[in-house]
Amino acid sequence: MRRKRELYLLCLFLVLAAALPDKDDWDIYSFHINSTVTSRFATTVITSRVANRKDESKEIEFHVQIPKNAFISKFRMFIDGQVYDGIVKTKEQAQQQYTDAVSRGQSAGIVSSVGRTMEEFKTSVNVAAHKKVTFELTYEELLKRTHGIYEMQVHARPMKPVKDFKLDVYIYEKAGISFVDVKGGLSTKALANAITKTQTDEQAWVHFYPTEDQQKSCEYCGEDGMNGDLVIVYDVKRDTGLGDIKLTSDGYFVHHFAPSNLTRIPKNVVFVIDQSGSMNGKKMEQTRTALLHILNDLAENDFFGLITFDSEIFHWKRELVQATSENLHLAKEFARNIVDRGATDINGAILEGARMLNAHPREGSASILILLTDGDPTSGVTNPQRIQSNVKQAIAGKFPLYCLGFGFDVNFEFLEKMSLQNSGLARRIYQDSDADLQLKGFYEEVATPLLTDVTMIYIGGTNLTQTNFSQFYNGSEIVVAGKIIDNNIETFIPQVVAISSERKVNFSKTTGSMDSSNGTVSDGVLQRVWAYLTVKQLLEKELLLSGSEKQKVKDEALQLSLKYSFVTPLTSMVVTKPEGENTQILHKPKEGKAPQLHGLSLPPGPPGFSYAASPSHIGYAGSSSPRGRGYAGSSSPRGGGYAGSSRPRGGGYRSFPSLRVGGHGHSGLGRVLKPDMAHAPPVHPTYSSSRTRGGNWAMPPPRFAPHKFLLKMENQSQPLCFEINKTFILLLFHHPSKEVRVIGMLDAITHGGFRTILIQAGSEEMVAFNHLGVLDRRDGPFAQQTTNDNFTTGRIKVIRQPDKEFHITLEDMHLVIFVHEKDGYKFLWPVVHRMPNANNIEGILAALSITSYVEVESTPLTKLRIRDREVYVNSSSAADYSITEPVDISCWLTPTDDVLEKPLRHYILYDFQ
Ligand SMILES: *[C@@H]1O[C@H](CO)[C@@H](O)[C@H](O)[C@H]1NC(C)=O
Numbered sequence: 001m002r003r004k005r006e007l008y009l010l011c012l013f014l015v016l017a018a019a020l021p022d023k024d025d026w027d028i029y030s031f032h033i034n035s036t037v038t039s040r041f042a043t044t045v046i047t048s049r050v051a052n053r054k055d056e057s058k059e060i061e062f063h064v065q066i067p068k069n070a071f072i073s074k075f076r077m078f079i080d081g082q083v084y085d086g087i088v089k090t091k092e093q094a095q096q097q098y099t100d101a102v103s104r105g106q107s108a109g110i111v112s113s114v115g116r117t118m119e120e121f122k123t124s125v126n127v128a129a130h131k132k133v134t135f136e137l138t139y140e141e142l143l144k145r146t147h148g149i150y151e152m153q154v155h156a157r158p159m160k161p162v163k164d165f166k167l168d169v170y171i172y173e174k175a176g177i178s179f180v181d182v183k184g185g186l187s188t189k190a191l192a193n194a195i196t197k198t199q200t201d202e203q204a205w206v207h208f209y210p211t212e213d214q215q216k217s218c219e220y221c222g223e224d225g226m227n228g229d230l231v232i233v234y235d236v237k238r239d240t241g242l243g244d245i246k247l248t249s250d251g252y253f254v255h256h257f258a259p260s261n262l263t264r265i266p267k268n269v270v271f272v273i274d275q276s277g278s279m280n281g282k283k284m285e286q287t288r289t290a291l292l293h294i295l296n297d298l299a300e301n302d303f304f305g306l307i308t309f310d311s312e313i314f315h316w317k318r319e320l321v322q323a324t325s326e327n328l329h330l331a332k333e334f335a336r337n338i339v340d341r342g343a344t345d346i347n348g349a350i351l352e353g354a355r356m357l358n359a360h361p362r363e364g365s366a367s368i369l370i371l372l373t374d375g376d377p378t379s380g381v382t383n384p385q386r387i388q389s390n391v392k393q394a395i396a397g398k399f400p401l402y403c404l405g406f407g408f409d410v411n412f413e414f415l416e417k418m419s420l421q422n423s424g425l426a427r428r429i430y431q432d433s434d435a436d437l438q439l440k441g442f443y444e445e446v447a448t449p450l451l452t453d454v455t456m457i458y459i460g461g462t463n464l465t466q467t468n469f470s471q472f473y474n475g476s477e478i479v480v481a482g483k484i485i486d487n488n489i490e491t492f493i494p495q496v497v498a499i500s501s502e503r504k505v506n507f508s509k510t511t512g513s514m515d516s517s518n519g520t521v522s523d524g525v526l527q528r529v530w531a532y533l534t535v536k537q538l539l540e541k542e543l544l545l546s547g548s549e550k551q552k553v554k555d556e557a558l559q560l561s562l563k564y565s566f567v568t569p570l571t572s573m574v575v576t577k578p579e580g581e582n583t584q585i586l587h588k589p590k591e592g593k594a595p596q597l598h599g600l601s602l603p604p605g606p607p608g609f610s611y612a613a614s615p616s617h618i619g620y621a622g623s624s625s626p627r628g629r630g631y632a633g634s635s636s637p638r639g640g641g642y643a644g645s646s647r648p649r650g651g652g653y654r655s656f657p658s659l660r661v662g663g664h665g666h667s668g669l670g671r672v673l674k675p676d677m678a679h680a681p682p683v684h685p686t687y688s689s690s691r692t693r694g695g696n697w698a699m700p701p702p703r704f705a706p707h708k709f710l711l712k713m714e715n716q717s718q719p720l721c722f723e724i725n726k727t728f729i730l731l732l733f734h735h736p737s738k739e740v741r742v743i744g745m746l747d748a749i750t751h752g753g754f755r756t757i758l759i760q761a762g763s764e765e766m767v768a769f770n771h772l773g774v775l776d777r778r779d780g781p782f783a784q785q786t787t788n789d790n791f792t793t794g795r796i797k798v799i800r801q802p803d804k805e806f807h808i809t810l811e812d813m814h815l816v817i818f819v820h821e822k823d824g825y826k827f828l829w830p831v832v833h834r835m836p837n838a839n840n841i842e843g844i845l846a847a848l849s850i851t852s853y854v855e856v857e858s859t860p861l862t863k864l865r866i867r868d869r870e871v872y873v874n875s876s877s878a879a880d881y882s883i884t885e886p887v888d889i890s891c892w893l894t895p896t897d898d899v900l901e902k903p904l905r906h907y908i909l910y911d912f913q
């Protein structure tokens, strides 16, 4: 009997995992990425040709990553001689189409942000037996010069080794290219001979043609092909004058200004550093590290100030002091001793910083105020509007304010607005191991002011983008685009006036500084640069306005987005598909906001919705920020990324395959678990829709982001964490004398937690949970429970807290299963609230009984004593899923086998590999 039951259980889980498609029933026969960069404006076209090799129709997915800064401007599919063009519409129009689609049970929504710099685009289409489909996506991006270079990141992940894989980059710069370099994860030794780079004075070509074998064997490659980035880095030659002005015959011009012979001017900089309690641990440590570096870099004729704040404000010195070596030495002492405590008085701190700068003479120097914070204002003045108006008044346009938002608990929009109001910008600092480098990197962008009060003047020009810049820094560039009135070059006189040290400088037209493109820049390109810049700037401006002014600016940005077919935050692209297929709507996700997976505006999400992915994890970092908060109880249709296929398990596998294929009738699960379609919750619109097309199971990912587990401990400054890298079925808990077992299967989709958890008491009592709720076996086979009822089956008592958690009591054990969400996908997280009183308890939840550790060594590496073993640990962070609203916590990443009582393999019931 017992064996039979075990067999049954194993079968149940295997059924959950079995439905993997046959890898070879589809084939990418070519994958091309073609980027053309003229005048620093990059237009990239990704073309993928895929064949369905099966005797029946199949859903084929196209899935790529594009830079966040880019606008998608075209998407089309070619199927069976037909072209299906995406159409850019206003959000409202697209919304209507979306709502109609949802009411027909279809889903939509296909762009979301990944990592720090990329967004993910995906769609799918049903392809008939032995037919082919061509996907073609175009996106455009103005490359921005920082640290003295332009960087163009191209992500290559065709999802299979491809015979005909090509990545071509062509750069044309009339001013002359000073150097071109190829970097990024794919630029490794193993692939070196696949990359060719050629360069003439004005042109450069980079080709990347890896063979099929190379695509399997390089560092960022596997059986499923490449998965990584190529970054093209270059700069152009610069003159000492007005810079590079390009014109096209349609009357548009673009001016790049970054003269080469300027000397640095001294700066007055005040750092305002948040030391509130939330900066605890790693963040504070990284801030101190960055600050020490930055202080080291100050030049002797700079003046500086240092303010730390929580609910109170602490000065190092009340006035700015010169960066002499003695002062720097003392300031570093102060910086080393910054510790976290208290609440967050942002208002008081910035006002104090502004006071210090205002009290200091500014002639001949550049003043800069830098705020670093990781949270919302919680002390002093806390109303964001009041803070903004106070700050604006205190700064009065005299110097820029830069706001660095550390992590995802900051109200980024608040910081963004406040810095834009004060001619600065806001930057997110990702909570990761390199946060100190990010801080330092940002500082270096503004470390060397070259000009202040820069005014770009274009006599005979109109429709100009921004022309006034408070400061110009070494390594950056000022770009202005516009139209020449009547396209009359003779009366067009560009000039720049600015202040360099105490001297007024005037740059004006010299012979040769203006390039009529003369056919080398194709007509229309400069117009698109102009449109791109104008839309970006209007969107920023909109943030600062209200009422009818705001509406006016918004309308203007919208009209341009529509005219140039840019997918911006104001527009959406409706992806047209063959008759009878699901409509999909493509939205641009907003930085720091919940990814708009489903096209409906979600409740203004708490911060924490973009990824804290480290560059090495293309996809998700294991320690990605908490998600799902604020979604609870929201009835917004979800299922974005479900691509309209039935996915009873809620699977989306969105993190890995870029091409997903839907098989037919795989769903053994459908038989066993039989989800109750009639009662499918409204949150899964796709659920009942395309059921007939069968499951859409994906293959396992080429590379798993690890599941991260956190061990919180009292009396220990930082918890431990460990990773599990594969999708196992694990024994979570076993109480032999009571015949109680809890088994969980890790989720390959979210890498957050578990997909299914099964609780068993004796031979007959059994309850299973998945992300949708309880799978109950009272009426024969497991069926999805969709009611909110609490129930008891034998000794197992289940109390459901709406949506988010299940409380299970069984004998003297109390288990809570949380339903969390990451990137729109739900997963389960079990937490034992009360352990049974017995000493023979087994399982991974019982094996985490460490209550303390001792730090043995802290430099150069950290070594801890855990369970009498001495182990080296790394600093990391993990989401705390043991609470309703997960937060990221810094932790010591410890080798898995050293954390658990026994090596991990003791707890593995089934290994899918
Ligand atoms: C890339 O695109 C450009 C512009 O459309 C075109 O001229 C060029 O031939 C393309 N290159 C390749 C290798 O397809």
Ligand SMILES: *[C@@H]1O[C@H](CO)[C@@H](O)[C@H](O)[C@H]1NC(C)=O
Binding pocket: 240, 241, 261, 262, 263, 500, 505
């Ligand atoms: C840069 O060089 C130009 C021409 O060589 C000169 O006119 C100008 O004054 C220089 N600018 C500075 C800031 O030295």
Ligand SMILES: *[C@@H]1O[C@H](CO)[C@@H](O)[C@H](O)[C@H]1NC(C)=O
Binding pocket: 147, 148, 262, 263, 264, 448, 474, 475
């Ligand atoms: C500006 O930066 C470049 C390196 O990017 C450096 O060579 C140059 O000296 C810097 N100029 C000033 C004025 O510091």
Ligand SMILES: *[C@@H]1O[C@H](CO)[C@@H](O)[C@H](O)[C@H]1NC(C)=O
Binding pocket: 455, 467, 468
């Ligand atoms: C730009 O600056 C000039 C003087 O520096 C000023 O006259 C003009 O109004 C400013 N323009 C804008 C749009 O702020």
Ligand SMILES: *[C@@H]1O[C@H](CO)[C@@H](O)[C@H](O)[C@H]1NC(C)=O
Binding pocket: 495, 497, 506, 507, 508
């Ligand atoms: C800049 O210099 C040019 C040529 O010397 C002169 O015509 C122009 O008026 C000057 N512009 C300003 C704003 O001083």
Ligand SMILES: *[C@@H]1O[C@H](CO)[C@@H](O)[C@H](O)[C@H]1NC(C)=O
Binding pocket: 516, 518
């Ligand atoms: C365009 O190029 C041709 C040949 O290089 C040259 O003769 C002509 O003057 C150029 N036209 C302009 C407007 O620069």
